[in-house]
Amino acid sequence: MDLKLTDAELTFRDEIRSWLRAHLPPALSSKVRQGQRLTKADHQGWARTLGAKGWHGYGWPPAFGGPGWNAVQKHLFEEECALAGAPRIVPFGPVMVAPVIMAFGTAEQQQRFLPGIQSGEVWWSQGYSEPGSGSDLASVKTRAVRQGNRYIVNGQKTWTTLGQYGDWIFCLVRTSTEGKPQAGISFLLVDMKSLGVSVRPIIMLDGEHEVNEVFFDNVEVPVENLIGEENKGWTYAKHLLAHERTNIADVNRAKRELERLKQIAKAEGLWDDTRFRDQIAACEVDVVALEMMVLRVLCAERSGKQSLDVAGLLKIRGSELQQRYTELIMLAAGPLALPAIHEAMEAGWQGDQWLGGAWIGGAAYAAPALGSYLNTRKTTIYGGSNEVQRNILAQTLLG
Template identity: 80%
Template sequence: MDLNFTPDELAFRQQIHDWVAEHLPKEISSKVHQAQRLSRDDLQRWAKILGAQGWLGYGWPKQFGGPGWNAVQKHLFEEECALAGAPRIIPFGPVMVAPVIMAFGSAEQQQRFLPGIASGEVWWSQGYSEPGSGSDLASVKTRAERQGDKYIVNGQKTWTTLGQFGDWIFCLVRTDTSGKPQTGISFLLIDMKSPGVTVRPIIMLDGEHEVNEVFFDNVEVPAENLIGEENKGWTYAKHLLAHERTNIADVNRAKRELERLKRIAKSQGVYDDTRFRDQIALLEVDIVALEMMVLRVLSAEKSGKQSLDVAGLLKIRGSEIQQRYAELMMLAGGPLSVPFIHEAMEAGWQGDQALGGLWPGNAGECAPLSSTYFNLRKTTIYGGSNEVQRNIVSQTVLGA
């Protein structure tokens, strides 16, 4: 196993670095580096820029319109985008549902859905979790009944990230109740503009509208929108979840946020505190260890060896690291990281106008820290809670 990049890989990294530097809008990268709110237009603008280059589906094979990059090239692309301050690619279309359509969809479905995903024109949402069905997805209750050439869907999904922007949603639906729970689930693609679809916002602790409830009231869905076979959706769901959990690890964003943590610590005068810097050093060691784990997986994949199923392990470590850097940022900011002034955010982090338009102590970088901290508390829960992932790792990796 060789974890060093080859000259060709380093040349590829430089190519990506130069392209991103030229095409990433500065106003978007500035928002990302300062943890400012990204609008739908910001996210889709970058998606369309990547789509025009053929890189929004950067993990896709050439036969489906992707660049056909290997695992190492995909990693280097993700790293250069993250370090440059590019927004995360919204994964539901290009990273999650697209591989399912490629692997299990018909040729007609591939021709119908993949181009809109690749271009960034069509926004996809995920319909997995329900009230009472989170980590235990086999218990989903949203029902789809076949009536001739269509399904009638009734039920509810929750925690639907950015569902308010969605054009389409892929859903796990119950099509059979006679056998084991896993055997009666199907994978259905639903147009969110269909009559009977209602999206209701869930406002989070930080005041953001990031997640939603989605209700289906006698929604008619053409049977041609069923992926694969009826009642085989559990197989397709597991295929997708491996992509989601690896994506959650997001070691490249952790490397970028580590540098942001150091900037905040220095600006607030705590970087010279030996005990605080010890905590930063421990975090940095864990990020390097996570990166080594990712590179080991990539090395095995590159050499054609069968790598261990470590998606759950990557998710556990990556999500815990995200929470740790958010907490250390809060500690670095101290009392200045506590105020949450929504109007200040809308004004571009200008701070309390009663204080002359500046954040207390001129510490504008502290303004978003409470929002970031609250938001990242969810990372150890979504995509399968870490407690459940530890059970999976013990069974599949350790053989316990």
């Protein structure tokens, strides 16, 4: 296995790096590096900047308006974006639903939906989980009953990330109760401005409005918004989940956050504590090992060899590492990790004056470490819980 980058790949990396220096706003990069809240305008502004370059759908083939990059180029793009402090691309449109539309949608659906995703103009949300259906997605109960040229949808989705911003939502809905549960699921695209769609926020422990409940009350959805065949949605859902699980690994963000961890440890005097530094080193070794696994897959793709489907494995290791480095960041920050008063931070009150200032606001480099720690408790659950992923891997590899 040759992990060395070719001259052409090194040139490609330099081009990405130069473009990011010219087009990534410093204020936006600073917010990302300090863990501050990103607004819809932050996310969508960056999506439109990428879209104007043709890179919002950076993993897309040229036939659908993408750059046609190979696996190594995609990895280098993700790495440079993370290291530059660019916002993570919100995956629901370009990374998750777009490949499903490309693979299983009609030509009309592709022409209708893909341009808005590529340009960053249309915000997509994911409607998979329900109050009683998380890792067991086959048990979804949201119903879609066909009446002529439309479906009438009733039910509820939950944990819909950033659904308060959504223009469209892709949903798993039950269109049949006969046979195995997986055999009665369909994949439906729903305009979130439709009459009968309502969104209710779920406020998390860190005070953030990141996830939502979405309710469907007799929502009318045109039949032409069905992807593929009725009752074949389980096949399309598995196709999408492979993209989601690989995306969760996010080794490039882990590398950036490790650097942040080291900076906080040095600022707070923990860098000279050999026991704490050992924990950082152990985490960094695992991040490098995860990166090597990613690169092995990329090298296999580059050489044309068939590689093992490791989406579940990448998800397991990546999600566990996210929990580890956010915990270490919180421990390194100590009491500075606690404040997460975003309005004050955004007004410029989050600074190093915390010891002698008029209020305990923390240090900008450390906040909001506690919120990040609490938020990443979910990573081993969403996208298919790690326990379920281990079962799947065991059955695949051991029979």
